Amino acid sequence: MTSNASFENRLPTVTEAVKQLVAGTCTSESLVEQVLAEIRTRDDALNAYRTVDESSALEQARAADIARQEGRQGRMLGVPVAIKDVLNVQGQTCTCGSKILESYVAPYDATAVAKLREEGAVFVGRTNMDEFAMGSSSENSAYGVVRNPHQHDCVPGGSSGGAAAAVAAGEAICGLGTDTGGSVRQPAAFCGCVGLKPSYGRVSRYGLTAFASSLDQVGTLTRSVRDAALLLGIMSGVDSMDSTSLDEPVPDYTAGLKEDLSGFKIGVPQEYFTSGIDPEVENAVRMAIENCAKIGAEIREISLPHTEYSVAVYCVIATAEASANLARFDGVRYGIRDEDADDPVEMYRRTRAQGFGAEVKRRIILGTYVLSSGYHDAYYLSAQKVRTLIRRDFETAFDECDALLTPCTPTPAYRFGEKVDDPLQMYLGDLFTVTANLAGICGITLPCGYTGGGLPIGLQVLGPAFKEENILRVAHAYEQTAAVGKS
Amino acid sequence: MNDQDAKPGQDIDVAYVARLARLQLSDEEVATFQGQLGDIVEYIRKISELDLSDIEPTSHAHPVHNVTRKDGVREGLAHEEVMANAPSSRDGQFIVPKIVE
Numbered sequence: 001m002t003s004n005a006s007f008e009n010r011l012p013t014v015t016e017a018v019k020q021l022v023a024g025t026c027t028s029e030s031l032v033e034q035v036l037a038e039i040r041t042r043d044d045a046l047n048a049y050r051t052v053d054e055s056s057a058l059e060q061a062r063a064a065d066i067a068r069q070e071g072r073q074g075r076m077l078g079v080p081v082a083i084k085d086v087l088n089v090q091g092q093t094c095t096c097g098s099k100i101l102e103s104y105v106a107p108y109d110a111t112a113v114a115k116l117r118e119e120g121a122v123f124v125g126r127t128n129m130d131e132f133a134m135g136s137s138s139e140n141s142a143y144g145v146v147r148n149p150h151q152h153d154c155v156p157g158g159s160s161g162g163a164a165a166a167v168a169a170g171e172a173i174c175g176l177g178t179d180t181g182g183s184v185r186q187p188a189a190f191c192g193c194v195g196l197k198p199s200y201g202r203v204s205r206y207g208l209t210a211f212a213s214s215l216d217q218v219g220t221l222t223r224s225v226r227d228a229a230l231l232l233g234i235m236s237g238v239d240s241m242d243s244t245s246l247d248e249p250v251p252d253y254t255a256g257l258k259e260d261l262s263g264f265k266i267g268v269p270q271e272y273f274t275s276g277i278d279p280e281v282e283n284a285v286r287m288a289i290e291n292c293a294k295i296g297a298e299i300r301e302i303s304l305p306h307t308e309y310s311v312a313v314y315c316v317i318a319t320a321e322a323s324a325n326l327a328r329f330d331g332v333r334y335g336i337r338d339e340d341a342d343d344p345v346e347m348y349r350r351t352r353a354q355g356f357g358a359e360v361k362r363r364i365i366l367g368t369y370v371l372s373s374g375y376h377d378a379y380y381l382s383a384q385k386v387r388t389l390i391r392r393d394f395e396t397a398f399d400e401c402d403a404l405l406t407p408c409t410p411t412p413a414y415r416f417g418e419k420v421d422d423p424l425q426m427y428l429g430d431l432f433t434v435t436a437n438l439a440g441i442c443g444i445t446l447p448c449g450y451t452g453g454g455l456p457i458g459l460q461v462l463g464p465a466f467k468e469e470n471i472l473r474v475a476h477a478y479e480q481t482a483a484v485g486k487s
Numbered sequence: 488m489n490d491q492d493a494k495p496g497q498d499i500d501v502a503y504v505a506r507l508a509r510l511q512l513s514d515e516e517v518a519t520f521q522g523q524l525g526d527i528v529e530y531i532r533k534i535s536e537l538d539l540s541d542i543e544p545t546s547h548a549h550p551v552h553n554v555t556r557k558d559g560v561r562e563g564l565a566h567e568e569v570m571a572n573a574p575s576s577r578d579g580q581f582i583v584p585k586i587v588e
Contacts, residue, residue: 107568200548214547243554244547312533323508330509332581337574344584345509353511358519361510366524368508369499370531382534384544389537391545424526440548465549 007149009170011038014079014227017173021068021078028061028068028078028122031173035080035124039171046147048156048166050085051093052125060122067120075234077120082172084163085126086133087218088207089113092123096209097131097141097159100335100355110207111242112176112218112235119234127162127175131357132326133183133211135159136429139420140359148191150455154413157187160221164191167221168456174231175221180211181314182408182433184219185445189408189458192447194475196220196228199465200440201246203232204239212321213244215314215437225446225476229253232468248466256469257476262296266474267401271307272432278411284449284457285407291481292405292474302401304393307435309386311427314434316370316383323367329355362423391439398441398464403474406432408445408458436462444471446479499528 011034012020020026036054043049057080064078083089086096088106095101109117117123130140138146138161146161148154149169156165160177164187167175177184179197188195197219205216220231233254238247268289273282293299331337331351338350356364370379397404409432419426436443441462448459459478463471501521505512512520566579575582 104572107564107571201551240556243556244549244551246549246551306537309533309537312531315527315531316534327509331574332583333569334572335574341584344586347584348509349511352509356510358516361505361512361516362520362524364508364510365501365504365520366499366527369504369524369528372504372507378535379531381544382539383531384546385539385542386534386537387545388542391548423523424530427527438548 007042007169009168009223011035011170011173013224014076014174014222014230015224017079018075028064029058031078032057032061032080032122032124035172039125042169042171045152046149046165046169046171047144048127048146048162048169048171049082049125050095050097050128050143050162053092057122057124064120064122072120074118074120075230076116078122079120080122080124080173081116082124082127082163082166082175083113084160084175084177085129086178086209087113087176088209089123089126092126094126094209095143096133097129097143098355098357098360099142100329100351102142102336104334108207111204111239113207115235124172127160127166127172129162130159131360132209132322133159133178133180134322134359134363136182136186136426137420138162138187139416140357142357145416148413148455150192151413151453153415154455155190155416157190157413159183159187161187163221164188164193164195167191167223168193174227177219177221178208179217179219179437180215181318181437182430184221185408185433185443185458185460186430188221189445189456189460190413192456194222194225194228194444194446196232196444197436197442198232198236198468199442200437201244202248202442202466202468203235204237204242204245206239206241210325212318213325214321215318217437225444225472225479226254226257228444229257229472229476246466251469253469253472256473258473259477259480260296261292261474261477264297264403264474265401266292266297266299267302267397267404268299269302269304269307269397269404269406271304272406274410276410277407280451281407281409281411281457285405285459288448288459288478289405292478295477295481297474300401302397302404304397304435306386306389306393307431310390310435310438311431313383313386313390313438314430315366315427316379317387317438319363319367320371320380321367323364323371326360326364359423387438390435394435394439394441394464402463403470404462405474406460406462408432408460412451412455412457432460441465442468442471444475446475448478448482499524
């Protein structure tokens with residue numbers, strides 16, 4: 001079975017769409033109609049979108065077309081975007097994939113959304129996801145599972161599985177996701193598209209419903225590295241509404257894309273080629289590394305010695321922060337409420353019992369446990385200390401390397417039900433992605449081949465904090481060699 | 488400090504922790520989570536292999552502290568917009584079950 005036997009992506013990339021809109025060879029209305037038609041054709045099978053608002057999307061598109069006629073400029077003017085259901089878009093529901101927020105309507109725009117809106121983007125719909133972004137398979141949504149467009153009996157990855165599946169299948173031109181431990185990169189790898197997680201503090205988190213505040217970051221799902229660079233340039237920058245966003249200059253990321261890597265030093269961490277890795281994944285990634293060497297990169301073996309502790313550290317820190325962040329969902333100010341309880345505490349307990357799914361409950365309990373009296377130092381404080389060691393590993397590596405190349409995931413997409421009852425196995429699948437969140441660095445994944453069974457394989461490029469230009473350059477240059485190889 | 492005495496891996500009591508977390512669980516959920524979270528806690532004990540005596544904790548990826556902004560007046564959300572998401576409200580206030588007898 002060849003990689004694209006089952007479907008053909010008929011949509012343009014963002015870069016192509018912008019070119020056509022500027023040249024006048026298409027209108028935003030026709031583009032949005034095309035996207036809506038693809039959704040109608042394909043989404044009954046994939047369930048990538050949670051909601052699509054056709055009339056609002058067409059209205060926004062017509063407004064963009066009129067604005068263009070009147071001379072308005074905008075880097076995204078008239079380009080349709082799909083938004084993960086955890087980012088607030090004013091006037092649209094924002095369920096976070098949870099029953100507890102099934103009726104919640106966002107009263108404001110997330111900053112990342114507002115910045116796209118300022119550039120003229122059209123918001124078509126909201127993509128399905130693991131509840132509160134907790135999951136690696138999109139099996140934890142209260143609104144049904146998302147299917148992998150390459151093989152419908154396989155998971156699309158998660159938690160941004162809806163956005164990744166929509167972009168890969170040609171139901172969206174681009175999408176926004178969020179990445180706390182790999183939730184943009186891993187589904188991009190499983191579905192065969194480009195997933196970018198910026199450095200912590202690069203993009204404002206305001207309006208992103210918090211899961212783990214010290215790890216969360218808004219990211220992009222696109223079909224090309226150039227598209228990721230374009231979106232990142234729009235969304236980046238300091239925001240007074242998020243005190244963890246940093247006031248660092250925002251370079252022109254698209255201008256930094258080149259076709260060769262001469263003078264670039266790229267590290268290959270040996271700990272990311274462990275015995276558990278799927279041989280087809282390893283082969284594809286090794287070949288991709290060779291391709292990067294052919295276009296000028298200097299490749300060196302390096303070590304990130306504390307990698308093996310990263311999933312354990314992530315389990316402690318992410319769940320601790322989640323247990324605090326999700327305390328707000330108690331049935332008082334928004335969301336559903338249990339009406340039969342006689343006192344407030346009983347109401348909280350019952351509302352949360354009815355509103356949250358199993359994975360969210362598990363993580364709240366684990367997070368509460370590691371923070372509880374008698375256990376805080378042994379688990380939470382120790383995990384924060386190991387986080388320091390993981391961060392230092394990367395600092396040492398980046399003293400001698402401009403970027404690192406690794407597999408994004410140890411295996412390709414797996415079948416539904418394979419890991420959902422064994423949460424520890426599910427968490428261990430995130431070994432290669434959680435490290436970037438713990439260290440606050442940036443990472444991007446892009447396709448580097450297919451398994452014999454037709455499932456995509458993802459190459460991951462990691463770079464120092466606030467050096468997105470490095471990983472975009474490596475990813476773009478590799479992408480060009482792959483495109484040449486294909487033809 | 489009590490925290491220092493705690494040994495990682497002591498069995499997690501799911502029913503007790505769920506009460507702390509304001510989460511009602513069925514008996515089946517308690518049983519399932521007890522097994523799953525027991526495995527995960529056991530796995531997390533890996534951390535205790537490392538000598539962490541001289542290591543500073545990282546609570547945040549980048550060293551920024553005490554971020555402030557100008558204390559200026561700005562428009563917030565309108566009261567009605569905020570209340571629009573409330574499951575139960577009256578006269579612009581959230582209704583909750585009776586707290587004091």
